Amino acid sequence: MGFSHKENLKDEADRIYEISQLDFEKFIETTLLLSREKSVDLLLLAFSNCYNYFKEIYEDKIKGEEEEKDKEKYFSNLDIKNYTDLLSKRCKKLVDAIGQVEYNLYKNFASDIKNITSVLSSNNDLSLAEKFYEILCQIQPDSCLKLLKKYNAVLTEQLISIKEKLEADQQQYEEFSFEIEHFITNEIGKVNFKFSTLNYFDMLQ
Amino acid sequence: MKNILILNENEELFYFILNITKSLKSNPKTGKYWENLKKNPDISDKLFNMPDFITINESLLNFIQFYICLRQKQFNKAILYLENQINNNKIDEFYVLMFLYGVGANLELEAYADVDDYYISSLLKTVINIKKSNFKEGYRLLGKVDTINRLYYFKELLYLHTSIELELYQEVENIFNELFLLNKDNNILKLLLAYYKTRNHDYYTAQKILESLPYRENGFDKAMDLLLFVLIETKQFDKAIQILKNSIRNEKDIFTLGKLYHAIGLLNDAMDCYNSVDEYNFEVNKQKGLLYFQLGEISVALEHFKKESEIRFNDIEIQKMIKYLELKQRWKSGIFT
Numbered sequence: 001m002g003f004s005h006k007e008n009l010k011d012e013a014d015r016i017y018e019i020s021q022l023d024f025e026k027f028i029e030t031t032l033l034l035s036r037e038k039s040v041d042l043l044l045l046a047f048s049n050c051y052n053y054f055k056e057i058y059e060d061k062i063k064g065e066e067e068e069k070d071k072e073k074y075f076s077n078l079d080i081k082n083y084t085d086l087l088s089k090r091c092k093k094l095v096d097a098i099g100q101v102e103y104n105l106y107k108n109f110a111s112d113i114k115n116i117t118s119v120l121s122s123n124n125d126l127s128l129a130e131k132f133y134e135i136l137c138q139i140q141p142d143s144c145l146k147l148l149k150k151y152n153a154v155l156t157e158q159l160i161s162i163k164e165k166l167e168a169d170q171q172q173y174e175e176f177s178f179e180i181e182h183f184i185t186n187e188i189g190k191v192n193f194k195f196s197t198l199n200y201f202d203m204l205q
Numbered sequence: 206m207k208n209i210l211i212l213n214e215n216e217e218l219f220y221f222i223l224n225i226t227k228s229l230k231s232n233p234k235t236g237k238y239w240e241n242l243k244k245n246p247d248i249s250d251k252l253f254n255m256p257d258f259i260t261i262n263e264s265l266l267n268f269i270q271f272y273i274c275l276r277q278k279q280f281n282k283a284i285l286y287l288e289n290q291i292n293n294n295k296i297d298e299f300y301v302l303m304f305l306y307g308v309g310a311n312l313e314l315e316a317y318a319d320v321d322d323y324y325i326s327s328l329l330k331t332v333i334n335i336k337k338s339n340f341k342e343g344y345r346l347l348g349k350v351d352t353i354n355r356l357y358y359f360k361e362l363l364y365l366h367t368s369i370e371l372e373l374y375q376e377v378e379n380i381f382n383e384l385f386l387l388n389k390d391n392n393i394l395k396l397l398l399a400y401y402k403t404r405n406h407d408y409y410t411a412q413k414i415l416e417s418l419p420y421r422e423n424g425f426d427k428a429m430d431l432l433l434f435v436l437i438e439t440k441q442f443d444k445a446i447q448i449l450k451n452s453i454r455n456e457k458d459i460f461t462l463g464k465l466y467h468a469i470g471l472l473n474d475a476m477d478c479y480n481s482v483d484e485y486n487f488e489v490n491k492q493k494g495l496l497y498f499q500l501g502e503i504s505v506a507l508e509h510f511k512k513e514s515e516i517r518f519n520d521i522e523i524q525k526m527i528k529y530l531e532l533k534q535r536w537k538s539g540i541f542t
Binding site: 141142169170172173176177180183184187188189190191192193194195197198199200201202203204205 | 222223224243305306308309332335336338362365366370393394396397400403424427430431433434437438442461464465467468495498499522525526528529532533535536
């Protein structure tokens with residue numbers, strides 16, 4: 001008995017690093033057509049799996065180069081360099097697909113987005129992190145600003161611009177806060193009842 | 206009191222119609238006819254069944270016909286009766302009455318104030334100036350005819366109006382004393398006194414006077430409005446609510462009632478009122494926005510402020526609130542906007 005359509009996509013997301021290129025392209029295409037929440041869920045899962053595997057292989061590759069060990073025994077059908085390149089490209093394509101979904105749909109996945117952004121930043125993969133920062137900036141600006149401040153030293157130009165925008169926004173909010181909260185409180189207790197001039201002759205019946 | 210004694214018959218009718226003297230109220234013919242006409246101005250057969258005491262006085266008849274047309278909203282026809290008076294060279298008490306009622310009904314009568322009788326003309330021009338809130342000019346015109354005592358109490362009423370607005374308080378006190386000597390039970394005068402006290406920030410006296418008036422009765426809308434103004438100014442919201450609750454006249458009252466409930470924290474009652482008035486005529490969405498803000502429902506508050514801004518797009522305060530709530534929503538609740 002085969003997988004149902006959705007189970008199949010979930011399975012592909014789990015194995016995103018090893019499915020064929022054709023299946024990968026189809027996975028992205030099909031996932032973007034799903035109900036929006038499901039599509040976000042699958043894309044984030046696929047990206048996490050792909051990126052984690054990419055990092056694992058990449059680190060093994062570096063380690064292998066250092067130790068001059070032959071790692072091909074683990075991946076007999078693929079050249080390791082080509083494979084890491086392929087995974088890197090898949091990560092970028094998944095990020096592009098993630099960017100195609102409306103940002104407000106990520107609000108229920110804020111914690112996932114925050115984790116992914118944090119991991120990417122700590123691994124210095126800031127070009128991949130940019131899109132996640134853009135999303136986080138919209139759904140949790142305070143968390144976004146905290147991360148941007150934490151990784152201040154290594155930020156790309158685009159991330160510096162997001163950080164500056166958020167800082168200006170936060171400053172404006174704080175300035176507004178006192179003035180408007182005070183105004184609103186006053187406005188609630190205010191009952192205006194105007195009475196114009198009174199004319200005896202207007203009262204004549 | 207000596208002034209009452211020198212009133213001629215026409216003047217007596219004039220002041221009776223102005224509600225200054227009560228002398229004719231007990232008169233079975235004139236008093237009853239006038240009170241009945243005021244209550245039922247739409248019965249046109251009144252034109253054909255005029256009592257003799259009216260038909261023998263050409264000017265009074267003209268005034269009654271003018272009055273009926275005015276109440277039946279036949280304004281052009283009404284003006285013809287006013288012109289009749291001019292053509293018949295009758296610039297008398299009834300011409301003044303027609304003019305007063307006409308101005309009260311917002312007819313454009315400025316040209317009709319320019320009559321040959323300089324004294325009457327000055328009084329009528331003063332009426333126009335009072336209507337246009339040009340009190341200084343009205344007061345100046347009265348000064349020019351100060352020595353003439355014809356229609357004396359009418360002139361004093363005009364002085365009273367201009368003096369109140371020009372804050373000539375000693376003069377106002379004197380005129381009130383004189384007018385109340387003539388008729389201490391005149392409710393319109395009492396209302397005017399309450400208005401004067403309110404202008405003078407003597408809210409306590411104003412409230413006492415107003416509470417003694419039949420402010421819920423037809424024709425006393427201004428008294429009720431003034432009482433509400435005094436109660437709201439003195440933060441007696443509970444009393445204002447009691448009055449409004451029992452005498453809702455229009456949507457403005459419902460909206461005010463809503464704001465009063467809102468101010469004392471009865472939010473459900475406030476919301477019921479807000480839901481009952483037209484959002485295009487009243488700032489309902491602004492109030493709902495404030496209410497939801499109090500409840501901490503920022504996104505619903507924002508929705509209402511945005512609606513308000515679509516209706517009254519020049520309201521800078523609303524724009525500021527929208528901007529602020531968007532920022533607040535963004536920074537505090539982390540919801541995408």
